Amino acid sequence: KPAAAIIGAGIGGIATAVRLAAQGHRVTVFEAQESFGGKMHQLELPGGYRFDGGPSLFTLPQLVDELFELVGRNPQDYFRYQRLDPITQYFFADGTRLTAWADENRFAQEVEQKLGVPAKDVVQFLRRSGQAYEATAGTFLQKSLHKAATYLSPEVLKALSALPQLGLTSTMHQRHAAAFSDPRLVQLFDRFATYNGSDPYQAPATLSLIPHLEHGLGAYYPEGGIYAIAQSLVRLAEELGVQFRYQEPVLEILTAAGRVTGVRTSQDVYDFGLVVSNMDVVPTYRHLLPRQPAPERTLSQPRSSSALIFYWGIARRFPELGVHNIFFSQDYRREFEAIFREKTIADDPTVYVNITSGHTPTDAPPGHENWFVMVNVPHDQGQDWAALVQRTRQAVLHRVSQALGTEVGALIRAEHIWDPPGIAARTSSFGGALYGSSSNNSLAAFLRHPNFxxxxxxLYFCGGSVHPGGGIPLCLLSARIVSDLIKK
Ligand code: FAD
Structure with a gap:
């Protein structure tokens, strides 16, 4: 079997390495940074605070388990997780607080009690979200959309024919506003558009299936935090003989007579019969394949949102906060107009706070918490980030301090900031976009770059910038699609 080079040790690259090693390929992963994980890295701040650097919400854990099972290992020997309950604490701008319980009925009761929306309407909405997921996920997420054979299966034809009725012509926001008269609940469900970096006021209503991932299938917390996912998979890959070469960026994908022949790195030239790029597809073409005609239409699709993150060591505990906490802005529409049309950050953005020290006490000193504080922002197009960061920091402090009735700024003991140019520099993601191209139009799924x-x-492609899209579960699925294509 041909030897395989994987460019990048992001979660997609690591999972592809495991799968190809399991198929009997000799696999080498080249990683530009000093360690693995990419967006899924971890960081430590002085004073004893540990943070997951990027992703914090974990769904579909079975996609991780199956990598261990594939090679006859017990996942629990490597990686453990628990279902989160409650999932999220919501703080609305009008002072209302709402807890998203894992149990669908309990959550619906909470909505009825706090927002006055009948519980049965919530349950019905979540059931529909589940049906939409069941009707489409098998097709749109688990197969290559770019192979003719995909379209010959009856299951796929059924999913395609269900699409119009699932909402290609209306937006997510329109779907939610039609389902609920309470603007707070509309805002709550609209937020799920940000799970793939999109705008609920533009993204098709089909994406209203996203809440099912969290409310139907469950949100999970890995023991030790999200970084444990990457750590445990790297351990497995190494046991399978995968070689990881850190601080060795690939500079060129070598080709001859219409096929790949190897890679040139910062250190050497290597022969490989297979090359899988886990690097964002835009720089893969621009930098590693400069003489190859690039698929311009695909590469020019609008980017997903990026993020501005403040990692704060906080000298207090807040029992009212959980792992996931949302502090909603007053004007959600304004926030997305700012991100996607004006390419800036609204004056009063919604704030997401992730705290893992409640579940993993070693993540902060006793009596303290590790706050990962994130705001959705546009991808980098040369904005004045220093000014935006300072302004947004004030707005964030104002919102969380007001909601919690405490001057949060006075509690910060350690701080690190990650902005879109920083995300681009550390991971090579084009413009620092978190999820590759956005899903703001109904054809987005078909316009992502194929996995080959x-x-x-x-030459193959995996990771969040190609089919089926960004986020941990989809990156893991991209690895499965790539390895299936190679096997065939
Ligand atoms: P990446 O993580 O993009 O890694 C690519 C790797 O390739 C990097 O390590 C990079 O150094 C390396 N590389 C690049 N170029 C080269 C080269 N030339 N040679 C060698 N190596 C190279 N997802 C969720 O599911 N839930 C969340 O809650 C969530 N929140 C997020 C919050 C933030 C702040 C961020 C940044 C992302 C978030 N995501 C979330 C998205 C998720 O993290 C990504 O979709 C996923 O981790 C991307 O994995 P990937 O396989 O595409 O690789």
């Missing part, structure tokens, strides 16, 4: 090259034999 149509021009160069032996």
């Amino acid at each position: 090259s149509g021009q160069l034999e032996g």
Whole structure:
């Protein structure tokens, strides 16, 4: 079997390495940074605070388990997780607080009690979200959409024919506003558009299936935090003989006669029959394949949102906060107009706070918490980030301090900031976009780059910038699709 090079040790690259090693390929992963994880890295701040650097919400854990099972290992020997309950604490701008319980009925009761929306309407909405997920996920997330054979299966034809009725012509926001008269509940469900970096006022109503992932299938917390996912999979990959070469960026994908022949790195030139790029697809073409005609239409699709993150060591505990906490802005529409049309950050953005020290006490000193504080922002297009960061920091402090009735700024003992140019620099993501291209139009799923090259034999693509999209579960699925294509 041909030897395989994987460019990048992001979660998609690590999972592809495991799968190809399991198929009997000799696999080498080249990583530009000093360690693995990419967006899923971890960081430590002075004073004893540990943070997951990027992702914090974990759904579909079975996609991680199956990598261990694939090679006859017990996942629990490597990686454990528990279902989160409650999932999220919501703080609305009008002072209302709402807890999203894992149990659908309990959550619906909470909505009825706090917002006055009949519980049965919530349950019905979540059931529909589940049906939409069941009707489409198998097709749109688990197969290559770019192979003719995909369209010959009856299951796929059924999913395609269900699409119009699932909402290609209306937006997510319109779907939610039609289902609920309470603007707070509309805002709550609209937020799920941000799970793939999109705008609820533009994204198709089909994406109203996203709440099902969290409310139907469950949100999970890995023991030790999200970074444990990458750690445990790297351990498995190494046991399977995968070689990781850190601080060795790939500079060029070598080709001859219409196929890949190897890679040139910062250190050497290597022969490989297979190359899988886990690097964002835009710089893969621009930098590693400069002489290859690039698929311009695909590469020019609008980017997803990026993020501005403040990692704060906080010298107090807040029992009213959980793992996931949302502090909603007053004017949600304004926030997305700012991100997607004006390419800036609204004056009063919604704030997400992730705290893991409640579940993993070693993540902060006793009596303290580790706050990962995130705001959705546009991808980098040369904005004045220093000014935006300072302004947004004030707005964030104002919102959380007001909601919690405490001057949060006075509690900060350690701080680190990650902005879109920083995300781009550390992970090579084009513009620092978190999820590759956005899903703001109904054809987005078809316009993502395929998991293989149509021009160069032996070249494949995995990770959040290609099909089926960004986020941990979809990156893991991209690895499955790539390894299935290679096997065939
Ligand atoms: P990446 O993580 O993008 O890694 C690519 C790797 O390739 C990097 O390590 C990079 O150094 C390396 N590389 C690049 N170029 C080269 C080269 N030339 N040679 C060698 N190596 C190279 N997802 C969720 O599911 N839930 C969340 O809650 C969530 N929140 C997020 C919050 C933030 C702040 C961020 C940044 C992301 C979030 N995501 C979330 C998205 C999720 O993290 C990503 O979709 C996923 O981790 C991307 O994985 P990937 O396989 O595409 O690789």
